[in-house]
Amino acid sequence: MLDERVTLVNIAFRMLGCAHDAEDVVQDAFARWFALSDEARREIRSPAAWLVRVTCRICLDQLNSARARRERYVGDWLPEPLPDDSRWASTGRDRAGDPAEQVALADSVSMGMLVMLESVTPAERVAFILHDVFDLPHTEIAEIVGRSPAACRQLAASARRHLQSDRRRAVTAHQHRDIVSAFKNACEHGDLDTLISLLDPQVTVRADGGGKARVALRAILGAQKTARYFLGLLRNKFAQELTEENVNGCPGLVSHVNGEVNGIVAFAVHGGRITQIWVIVNPEKLHAWREPSL
Known part of the structure; x- marks a missing residue:
């Protein structure tokens, strides 16, 4: 399940903005997987999808409590800076043939994007990251955030409008x-x-x-x-x-x-x-x- 772990860490980091927290969340998700009985695991048609759902639900719980914790933080809280590392550019799917999607994936981990994501609601953040970055359908996102697919579509659109409103003419x-x-x-x-x-x-x-x-x-x-x-x-x-x-x-x-x-x-x-x-x-x-x- 190494490929799944890389994908899950990528998702969790974009959700939380902290590599250590992302690793902990993914470890928790795998612990829950292995805590299932053999029979329960056999009944799960897509272990990878199950792990994504569990990882995102844990992240959503953390995002909902993070704002209270950050009120006690001394000074500004900023996302964690990352050195160049190929681990942070994987979605678990081959996107090599689509340069535009590669750019979008890289942009989603930029400091500017992570800072802007702090300004949207946790549900908007989850919907935007899963749909716009990792290309999950709104029907799957609905199971994670506990909303209808239509509501998830609106959440992602709201986040997208907010993020785009903060952008100005970029440079190369x-x-x-x-x-x-x-x-x-x-x-x-x-x-x-x-x-x-x-x-x-x-x-x-x-x-x-x-x-x-x-x-x-x-x-x-x-x-x-x-x-x-x-x-x-x-x-x-x-x-x-x-x-x-x-x-x-x-x-x-x-x-x-x-x-x-x-x-x-x-x-x-x-x-x-x-x-x-x-x-x-x-x-x-x-x-x-x-x-x-x-």
Whole structure:
């Protein structure tokens, strides 16, 4: 059931925005499968579909309780940043012949998409991810969320409208990388004017330290404040080394101190300028960057 496990982890991560939680949910789903009697398992026509339903129901329960937990979180809660890893690009089906679907799958794990998914209801999130990303029919989604297929269609459509309303003119991956490179160089050289020119006037910075690392607890708004914040945050006297690496499939920056990753910076770039910046320094969200890939 290795292929099913990869697919389930992909689904659960997009639902929860946390790799550790996703792994725990999938482990729970498999535990429930093996707790069934042999006779009960034989009666299940599609074990893979059964595991998807159970995984999604556990995720839905967690999403419904997550908002209360995050009210107690110190500062902003942001999804977990992921290094490049083929594990996060599998739906369990061969999509190699459809580049558009491959792009949609990659976009669904981007930091920008995961952040936007936090703003829709748990049911909308489940319906959107299962239908638009993993191509499940509304009849199957209905069994998971306890709604009619028509209601699930409306949930997915509502989430889709909300997510699309937050999008502006995007840039190519090459342009995104060039802008991130220019941002890095401007920070390293203390070039305030260049840094400001790369930022949208309404740029927003959100930082996640989880109370375990020192960061701004409130969002930073505007190009001037953002530029000055990063010139202070990334100045060389802290012996930081910045490297350009993909973060959740998009060009970003990784901060190292004494050879150890201590922070991740992800970017949204629209209309040729940086519109959103996410800084993750909570050490509990950096395990994937500190541990060697399996």
